[in-house]
Every structure is written in structure tokens, then in C-alpha cells.
Amino acid sequence: MKYILIIILILINTHYYSFAKSEKNREQSNNVNVALIQFPETLDPIKSWNFQHFILTQCLFQTLIRIDENGSLIGDLANKWVLSNNNKTYTFHLNKYSKFQDGNNITSRDVAWSISRHFWPNSDSITASYLSKIFSISKNLNHGEIHPSITIIDKNTIQFNLRKAYPPFIYILSISSFSIIKENKSNLTFIGSGPFYAKFFNKNKIELNKNIQYSNVQPIINNITIFKLNNNNELNKLIIDNNIDILVGLPRGELENIELPKDFELKHISSLSFTHMFFNLDKNIFKNKILRKELVKLVQKPFKTEQDFSKFYKFNPSFFPKGILPISYYKTINHENIDYKNLNILKNKKLNILVQKGYLNIKMIDKFEKTFASIGVKINWQIVATDFVDEINKNQYDLLIAGYMGNFPDPDGYLDPLRNDTFLKFGNIPSENLFKELEKIRFTEDPMERLKNYSTTFKNFEEEYYFVPLFQTNISIIKRKNLNIPESRFIYESELWKVHWK
Structure with a gap:
């Protein structure tokens, strides 16, 4: 990786003129190019397992609750929630204006279906255990079955019933892997409601476009293109042909003493x-x-x-x-x-x-x-x-x-x-x-x-x-100085969808 970084810096400096021109075009059209070391094999939020996956999941999907830049819990798909007197039942009221990226309304059935997927056979969920230990009923589900600890009250209201009072429950629902997707019989289609939608996805590249159906504050950026870094040759071609604005996931040990080009900086994400x-x-x-x-x-x-x-x-x-x-x-x-x-x-x-x-x-x-x-x-x-x-x-x-x-x-x-x-x-x-x-x-x-x-x-x-x-x-991120990436003490993954040109 040390040699990869040297190549990055040489290429950035050698092709500075062409890079600056390309960067200017992207800045004017409000686009950003991002490179990841840990590239996801699927867009299924259940399969997310590290912070690089999580920052991508946040672009495409929403959770019921999210943690804002100040570390506070706020509604995402839910605009209100109520805790019962015995502290064991959480009732969430969905934002009735929330829509999936295909224009369909999000219902409490979609929420129940998305959470229940974690408990289906062969789900490979690494976060299901957080809920299985606290739900009121412990049960192995059949494929397509809704968890019995989840109650659909109406199309915009849903309840979660816990075994006992558990204060961190609300934080668990903010985890990206518990994102809400549209119910589908195949369980192979992942339509979300996040600020972006995936226009293109393969094993090496993802193109994200702004989702005009997004019900919260719209992102400033229009498009995000994400590339996978595999080896030196691909990295060289990626830099020369596509121009990288943000590098995520490079090992910390190799980043300690590098000298970056004047238009790049190393950002520490708390x-x-x-x-x-x-x-x-x-x-x-x-x-x-x-x-x-x-x-x-x-x-x-x-x-x-x-x-x-x-x-x-x-x-x-x-x-x-x-x-x-x-x-x-x-x-x-x-x-x-x-x-x-x-x-x-x-x-x-x-x-x-x-x-x-x-x-x-x-x-x-x-x-x-x-x-x-x-x-x-x-x-x-x-x-x-x-x-x-x-x-x-x-x-x-x-x-x-x-x-x-x-x-x-x-x-x-x-x-x-x-x-x-x-x-x-x-x-x-x-x-x-x-x-x-x-x-x-x-x-x-x-x-x-x-x-x-x-x-x-x-x-x-x-x-x-x-x-x-x-x-x-x-966490370390290399980025252009004229790009802004917000962060927060309690947001483990800096929210990539909020990046914007200064």
C-alpha cells in the first residue's frame, strides 16, 4: 500500500492540469468521484459490515431513526415515536409523505418486512442478534414471515414489543443494516428511499443519482460515482481516466507521514x-x-x-x-x-x-x-x-x-x-x-x-x-480541500451523501 500511495501522489501531480480541468467540470455539475478499498458485493443493507459499506448504505436507504451531526436521535422515516409506560413498547409513526425511489409510498408493512428479513433462514445478518435478545418473542422465522414482536397498527404506524425495558433500543434502529427497503417477493431487489438511487451497479463501480423523491432535506451534490480499488494497475487507470476526489479506506499506518498534493488533505473522522x-x-x-x-x-x-x-x-x-x-x-x-x-x-x-x-x-x-x-x-x-x-x-x-x-x-x-x-x-x-x-x-x-x-x-x-x-x-479520508464532509462525534460513518463542494 505504501507504493500505491506514492503512485497516487505522483500521478496526481503529473496530471495536475488535466485533473484540475476535470475537477472543475465536476464541481460545476455538482458531481463527486469516490474510491473505496472495501467495495460491497451487493447493495442489500443486511450485508453491510464495515464503515465503507455503511456510508454507501446511508446514500441509498433510510432507517426509522438516525443520529444527526450533533449526536442527537432524530426521525428519519419516522416523524414521531412514543414509548409505553412500562418502557417495553415503542410505537413509531411514519412520515406519510415518504416514498421509495420508484414513487411508491412507504408503509409500516415495508418496515416490518425489512426488519423481519434479518431473522429469516440464511439472512447472514450480523446485527440480528441485537434484536433477538430483546424482542418479546424469540422465534426462528420462515422466509417471508413477519416477526411476532412487530405489530402493524395501520399503514403509517408500527409497534415493536420488547421482552424488557432496554434503553439502547432506539439506537439499534439507527444502524444502517436495519435500513428499510420495499417489500418484494424475490428478496433480491433493494429499492430504498435514501437521498440517492443506484443508477448503475457492478462489482467495480456504482453510479448514484440524486433521488427527487427523498422526503427530507435534499443533498447538495447531484451525482456520486464510486469505484473499487483492486490493485496498482487499476488504481493508476482510475486516477488518470476518472479523477478521484475522495479516497476512503486506505490503511492508517501508511498514511501517517505522506505528503499530499496542495489541493488534497487528510481528514480525521471522529x-x-x-x-x-x-x-x-x-x-x-x-x-x-x-x-x-x-x-x-x-x-x-x-x-x-x-x-x-x-x-x-x-x-x-x-x-x-x-x-x-x-x-x-x-x-x-x-x-x-x-x-x-x-x-x-x-x-x-x-x-x-x-x-x-x-x-x-x-x-x-x-x-x-x-x-x-x-x-x-x-x-x-x-x-x-x-x-x-x-x-x-x-x-x-x-x-x-x-x-x-x-x-x-x-x-x-x-x-x-x-x-x-x-x-x-x-x-x-x-x-x-x-x-x-x-x-x-x-x-x-x-x-x-x-x-x-x-x-x-x-x-x-x-x-x-x-x-x-x-x-x-x-477514521481517515483523503479528500480535495474544496470538498466538505460533515462529521459528528456519534456518527461512526461520516455521511457521504452530505458531501458538497465549498
């Missing part, structure tokens, strides 16, 4: 995501809790004492990013009190660290290597360019450096990597007791009391030292 180091608890050596405790302090120390190691990573010695739990949860550790005698068991050993290519910068890699060298350990980096999750599941690492972006701003939105029953599990952590404890407090009605209980539970869990809490991370 996000509530983490990057930590996880011990592989299937390895006998890491079953030693005392060893794990001292390693946590050892690995954290250089990142605590020197804060300028990265533009995108900020030291945070807690599992959850700051902003998820009360400030009392976030702790400080005495890194001067390391018992090196308990680390002697690792002397002269070699440890395999699995990490995604481009994830860390040179300074961070150097810190890790020097830290382990100080106790006589040699690092063997297992650097993976693609299929990172598959490599995790092969379970051939000793230590794993991996990140996660919560799907909604609540501790429950960050738990998947700790589970042993998901495809995305970090470190094979024995977390059964943790989830038993969380089940006791998950449905606490008072939101502040609930978060306080989560704080206590996770403080105790983190004292088992199953992982090394390290960083809170930001």
Missing part, C-alpha cells in the same frame, strides 16, 4: 472505535494470569509515556472508547510497577503477532518490537493483506492486534469480539461468565444506573487481563 492487543487464550503460556497482567503493563507503557506515536491512534487503557461509559470507568494504570521476574518465562521465545497490513505505522511497530525485546522476546509479524477474519479463525497466532467499531453508542455495541459464538472473536476469551453477569443488568430501566452497572462489571472483567487495552482510533 469515531468510537478501539484497537487492542488480544492474547490467544488457547495457548498454554497465556493461561498464566500473572504473566498476562505484567504484559499488559509492559506493552502499554511506551504508548502512555509518548503521545505522538500516531495521528489516528490515541492511548486508552480501557476496553471501551471514551464516551461509551461514565468517566469513572476509565482507569489509569501504574506502569512503573512492573514485576519483570514474572516475565522471565518468555525469555528467548518467539511470539507470532497477527495484524492487518498497513494497520500500524513504523513508529508503532518499532515500539512493539523494542518492548518485547526488553524481556528477550523476538516478534514474528504475521501481516495479512486480505481475509483478515479468516486468518483470525485459523487460530495460528499468539497475539492479535485488531480493531472494532461499535455498531451503536452503547457497550452492547462492542461485545461481538468477546463472544465465542460469533465469526468475529478475538483471542478465544473465556467470556461465558461475563455474559451471564451482563444478562442480569442488560435490562436495567434507568439508563444511568445501567451504565454504572456495566462499568463495574467490566472493571472486574478487565482485571482478568485477557487483552491489552491500547487505543481509541479515528
Whole structure:
């Protein structure tokens, strides 16, 4: 990826005159070209699984609720919602003027159908579990069946019935994968109601046009063309022939010290995501809790004492990013009190660290290597360019450096990597007791009391030292300086459909 970035910069400078002309034409016609590293295989919102997919999904579809630029919950397809006295029934009233991109009105039947799809056989939904644990009725559905916890009151009114009061429910409905699509028998057509519609889609390119049926504030931009970045040759041709205005998904580690052309800038998109180091608890050596405790302090120390190691990573010695739990949860550790005698068991050993290519910068890699060298350990980096999750599941690492972006701003939105029953599990952590404890407090009605209980539970869990809490991370986007991309503290994916020329 380092060489790709060099090629990008050379080509941008070499073809500056032709680029400027092309850019001017797009600015005048209100069009934008975007390049993604993680290109979606389908436009089905259920299949969205990372922030690059989410920013595309937001262009094409709407949810009942969305989070605005200030971090506040506002209506999207719903213009009003009411919570019952027992806090277990949510009634949503749809905007009766909302239409799908084909001109048909959106009904509560479409909403019920779209949410129920997550529970049908072979849906491959990675977010269905967020609702299955809280819906009043737990049931495996047949294809086409509406979930029994959803009640259609009339064409513009719908109810969701929960097992118990659950304060974060409203945030779950803002997740892009719970977008509303038009009911169809084939379940292969994805007609949405978002600010754009897909004029063209294949495995390498998507053309989005403004949706004049969109019921909320119309986007400023008219068209967005999205390209897939596959390799150097395609990237070169893409830059020369099509001119890129925004690059999304380039690895953070490769972006730290690059010099951009004068008309481009590197934008940091605030996000509530983490990057930590996880011990592989299937390895006998890491079953030693005392060893794990001292390693946590050892690995954290250089990142605590020197804060300028990265533009995108900020030291945070807690599992959850700051902003998820009360400030009392976030702790400080005495890194001067390391018992090196308990680390002697690792002397002269070699440890395999699995990490995604481009994830860390040179300074961070150097810190890790020097830290382990100080106790006589040699690092063997297992650097993976693609299929990172598959490599995790092969379970051939000793230590794993991996990140996660919560799907909604609540501790429950960050738990998947700790589970042993998901495809995305970090470190094979024995977390059964943790989830038993969380089940006791998950449905606490008072939101502040609930978060306080989560704080206590996770403080105790983190004292088992199953992982090394390290960083809170930001998202990086390279864009033209004369393009504006809004962001918000609680919007994990900057809303691409709001981009516009300054």
C-alpha cells in the first residue's frame, strides 16, 4: 500500500492540469468521484459490515431513526415515536409523505418486512442478534414471515414489543443494516428511499443519482460515482481516466507521514472505535494470569509515556472508547510497577503477532518490537493483506492486534469480539461468565444506573487481563480541500451523501 500511495501522489501531480480541468467540470455539475478499498458485493443493507459499506448504505436507504451531526436521535422515516409506560413498547409513526425511489409510498408493512428479513433462514445478518435478545418473542422465522414482536397498527404506524425495558433500543434502529427497503417477493431487489438511487451497479463501480423523491432535506451534490480499488494497475487507470476526489479506506499506518498534493488533505473522522492487543487464550503460556497482567503493563507503557506515536491512534487503557461509559470507568494504570521476574518465562521465545497490513505505522511497530525485546522476546509479524477474519479463525497466532467499531453508542455495541459464538472473536476469551453477569443488568430501566452497572462489571472483567487495552482510533479520508464532509462525534460513518463542494 505504501507504493500505491506514492503512485497516487505522483500521478496526481503529473496530471495536475488535466485533473484540475476535470475537477472543475465536476464541481460545476455538482458531481463527486469516490474510491473505496472495501467495495460491497451487493447493495442489500443486511450485508453491510464495515464503515465503507455503511456510508454507501446511508446514500441509498433510510432507517426509522438516525443520529444527526450533533449526536442527537432524530426521525428519519419516522416523524414521531412514543414509548409505553412500562418502557417495553415503542410505537413509531411514519412520515406519510415518504416514498421509495420508484414513487411508491412507504408503509409500516415495508418496515416490518425489512426488519423481519434479518431473522429469516440464511439472512447472514450480523446485527440480528441485537434484536433477538430483546424482542418479546424469540422465534426462528420462515422466509417471508413477519416477526411476532412487530405489530402493524395501520399503514403509517408500527409497534415493536420488547421482552424488557432496554434503553439502547432506539439506537439499534439507527444502524444502517436495519435500513428499510420495499417489500418484494424475490428478496433480491433493494429499492430504498435514501437521498440517492443506484443508477448503475457492478462489482467495480456504482453510479448514484440524486433521488427527487427523498422526503427530507435534499443533498447538495447531484451525482456520486464510486469505484473499487483492486490493485496498482487499476488504481493508476482510475486516477488518470476518472479523477478521484475522495479516497476512503486506505490503511492508517501508511498514511501517517505522506505528503499530499496542495489541493488534497487528510481528514480525521471522529469515531468510537478501539484497537487492542488480544492474547490467544488457547495457548498454554497465556493461561498464566500473572504473566498476562505484567504484559499488559509492559506493552502499554511506551504508548502512555509518548503521545505522538500516531495521528489516528490515541492511548486508552480501557476496553471501551471514551464516551461509551461514565468517566469513572476509565482507569489509569501504574506502569512503573512492573514485576519483570514474572516475565522471565518468555525469555528467548518467539511470539507470532497477527495484524492487518498497513494497520500500524513504523513508529508503532518499532515500539512493539523494542518492548518485547526488553524481556528477550523476538516478534514474528504475521501481516495479512486480505481475509483478515479468516486468518483470525485459523487460530495460528499468539497475539492479535485488531480493531472494532461499535455498531451503536452503547457497550452492547462492542461485545461481538468477546463472544465465542460469533465469526468475529478475538483471542478465544473465556467470556461465558461475563455474559451471564451482563444478562442480569442488560435490562436495567434507568439508563444511568445501567451504565454504572456495566462499568463495574467490566472493571472486574478487565482485571482478568485477557487483552491489552491500547487505543481509541479515528477514521481517515483523503479528500480535495474544496470538498466538505460533515462529521459528528456519534456518527461512526461520516455521511457521504452530505458531501458538497465549498
